[in-house]
Amino acid sequence: MGRKMKKNTEHLVIICFLIMINSCLGRFVVEKNSLKVTSPSNLKGIYECAIGNFGVPQYGGAMGGIVVFPKSNQKGCKPFSDDEITFKPKPGGLPVFLLVERGECFFTLKSWHAQNAGAAAVLVADDRIEPLITMDTPEEGTSEEDYVRNITIPSALISKTFGDKLKKSLSKGEIVKINLDWRETVPHPDDRVEYEFWTNSNDECGPKCDAQIDFVKNFKGAAQILEKAGYTQFTPRYITWYCPEAFILSKQCTSQCINHGRYCAPDPEQDFTVGYDGKDVVLQNLRQACLFKVAKENGKPWLWWDYVSDFAIRCPMKQKKYTKECADQVIKSLAPKKPVPEMTCVDVKKVDKCIGDPEADVENPVLKAEQEAQIGHGSRGDVTILPTLVVNNRQYRGKLVKNAVLKAICAGFEETTEPSLCLTPDVETNQCLENNGGCWQDKASNLTACRVSTTTLAYSSGHLHCQINNGGCWKDTRGGRTYSACVDEHTHGCKCPPGFKGDGIHCEDVDECKEKVACQCPECKCKNTWGSYECSCSNGLLYMHEHDMCIGNGNGGSGWGFAWMFILALGTVGLGGFAFYKYRIRRYMDSEIRAIMAQYMPLDNQVEITTHILGEEN
Template identity: 70%
Template sequence: MKVGKSGFVACICFLLMYGSCLGRFVVEKNSLRVTSPDNLKDVYECAIGNFGVPQYGGTLTGAVLYPKSNQKACQSFDSSLKSKPAGGLPLFVLLDRGECYFTLKAWNAQNAGAAAILVADDRQEPLITMDMPEEENAHADYLQNITIPSALISMSLGNSIKKALNKGDMVNIKLDWTEALPHPDERVEYEFWTNSNDECGAKCDSQINFVKEFKGAAQILEKKGYTQFTPRYITWYCPEAFTLSKQCKSQCINHGRYCAPDPEQDFSKGYDGKDVVVQNLRQACFYKVANETGKPWLWWDYVTDFSIRCPMKDKKYTKECADEVIKSLGVDLKKIDECVGNTEANVDNSVLKAEQEAQIGKGSRGDVTILPTLVINSRQYRGKLAKQAVLKAICSGFEETTEPAVCLSDEIQTNECLDNNGGCWMDKTANITACRDTFRGKVCECPTVQGVKFVGDGYKHCEASGELRCEVNNGGCWKSTQLGRTYSACIDDHTKGCKCPPGFKGDGVKSCEDVNECKDKTACQCPSCKCKNTWGSYECTCSGNLLYMREHDTCISKDGKSEVSWGFVWVIILGLAVAGAAGYAFYTYRVRTYMDSEIRAIMAQYMPLDNQAEIEVHGTRGNV
């Protein structure tokens, strides 16, 4: 591909910084699974294009079509490709690399009905990132309207797919982005590598439009602690031997330590690269001060307002204009000026030095070489810089089931729980379900309802557990009310399971049947008793002038006579009374004897008793 002026300048700047144009650029990839035909079934790697909308966190399955003509898609297709056989699946168009920009291939295929494009490489080499064209060759009227995902595949895989299609085989492919970005925990950390320059063509326009559109969502996510956002700025440095050159003086600050390309690519007019570096530094310092006061989200307001009030084309790209924006947002201007420091001094600036260090890739991230670039959980985002596309990517960075509600909205993804409850367990009576919608799809997980945890496999079985289990759907147990009386098979303790209450029998879950105590002869067994079964209990009555005692299952006379020998009862009562009196007398005697002995011992210490001889006490005499 051709390298335009800005690309050339960027390369020159990297040459100054690294000594070569070969920064450690990482190609971001997703997986591609061929599901048919059988001889091609396997998982392959493909490179994500830096345009369109990759389905981060999701998958897309389609049938592949290789057009008979216009196979590089450098011209519009004469007719729609939708009419081509695709087995009812979305259409993936296989295209050849070469002759025109990747973006033009995607645009022509999208207009012809393609759901995604696969670009087959035309040489044996490692996969590369398909990027947008340089600004002077870009067509802004279509670049930002590409919405389908794209993938670059190896030449060998492309040839294998073409061969299968020529044989008449249907080639079905599943593009999978579920692991394209890491999702380790419940917070997403992301960086936006940006630039304050607003005169760099279509990319600058799309960048500031993105900031304006995404500001609201970004601030909500940041305020609620779902994300940790950091703005970043690329700078380069001049080798020491060139710090006094016209180019370095116009593009760099702090004696060549921090540089940016000239906005107009002309050193003799307009703003210089050093003006861009200073404004980049001021934006970075604004974030630093706002973050220290607990309001990092104000950065989005500052950048948005600065682009509107202080554009280069109106000659307002100045410190004075920036200061007015800072004052309007209530951020300490003095601290920001201290952070910016003296840009003419031959010293390091701590903020820009940290930016240069962060620019060099660590681990799997790679160097940041494209502006603008979004880095999500230390992985570079690829695709269209638009609100919905970026929000979708950020949502894919949350650990499953921890994503905020905005990630589950209809604009971001579909709710798989709406279709047959996602195949999960559900209690239709209480409207409780184990299906939980997540960004990557549904999970079958027994829920927690009103503080009560349900346990089970989530697919066929869930039941309430814990101390309050009976308060939610009666713990899934049987419960019924008749004639103002309610019985439940749920035991309100830490156990789980259901047990029919006394007076009932059954499984305790679906049913509990009344036990007929009268028929089973488990109640009212006394000779004069008459038994009547009731729901959950029974009633006993006695014939004649008798009163039924339920605890003894017997009848007694209302006037004191009963079928039980009351003489025997009185013998027991008298026996207990005698035993009590004897015990009391023994207790009294023992206490009196003990007290007498204690009193006598005390008295003996103070006076001799009549029956006790005087005791001679021998002492010692001290020396006089």
């Protein structure tokens, strides 16, 4: 027993050295979103809150709700009994944001209890005056890890000062309404998102490793689609530590490090006498980084996802297959079944050359670059949480699952430039789906006052009611063409579209040919189609739809000449109009740009640098 404790103590001492040296080089940045109080009037304003590193933050969207502070169990460390209280919104009411106090238990446990009681989000009020911190998940090896994966609601830490104001207002019986806004959390400078996935090849670190492997498998398809289409630029990253010079020759460092203590990783089993060592993890991390480097040089960086997911399945530590031989077999399997000259695959020899000699007393350029990338620059702090992502130079906070990560990546696109993958119901944030956003709704006619906007959280009568059961109006699809009677503008209601007749609830096709509303010229031939009609001319004449007439005399000469002269004249007028339009637009844009630059140029020299610390509730 004493020998085992001594080994564990030695292990912890050396790891503490590694972590302390690494963390002192830079800083940890707390990622924030804005919280806007809309009522009561004495609390109106915008406040900062720190995004929790669990649950599903609604990146790219916003949520509206009312704040509730429980009369008992105010720290949220015990389950909320259904008999005592529920935080599910009443019909037609706003979602509930549960306010709890910090202390006594893990942040995640507070969120878990709130979620089970029906809360839509959790606000944790700090219990001390300090800068905002990031609420993290429990340490590895605790029983609390079992439920963390199942937390789906967002959470945020607010300052003690703001929390006290909320509690005071609620104690007076006032209704506190707030909006949580994540839309500007991820910057979107252009039409391509650059993101890094900070990961590790270790598969013996418990639930975190299992979640990481599951994420790679589930996210692989989406990642490869985005990368192949040029929507994203992805880079895998690996955290490494280095050994203090005084310990380089110790058993701990020689078993955990390569290249004479320059690049290290913790022992997977936290026991130096069994299983794989930390240096095995470092070598596999390096192999994955080198595979990405070679695949990227060949124009196929997305092969990294195939390799990592296949390696996790075929080469696990538990089966003693976490080896170079197994890794090489996985790399070779990435080649196409029928090699084609232009389809270059990953060359194992190039990967080995990139890895180099792990026993040499020299720097490895790939791992050195990884260590440098770990240190934060500008608005991005040091990467100290694993696994995680950095999206457009902002660190992701939240659960490592496909849809949650996609929300963050999609939030990095400029509006209207996002790929179709970002417009699916699973990814788009729609607060109207949660109890209709707490807005007015007429279920009989499917009219609603809730409106989702990509630029502002707003509510407007009648807008977007067609998204709910098509507003109760007629809708039909034939031959790949869809018509709807739902009107989604200020004059909301049901109205049959042109080409159809009825009351809007039931519509039928209008036969324009029988009702003599089209193709009325003597030479015209009319053919009815679903929702429209087609006109043609007899004797080889040309039908002019705008004028409902046939031109030409059938002899092929003067008639066609007139037609072409007519078309040419229309084209000339159109080009002239376009040129004038372009000139006006250009002058307008120039003036707008000058106005914007004049307004914001004075701000260029103002740089805001905020430093915070990482915290976890115990």
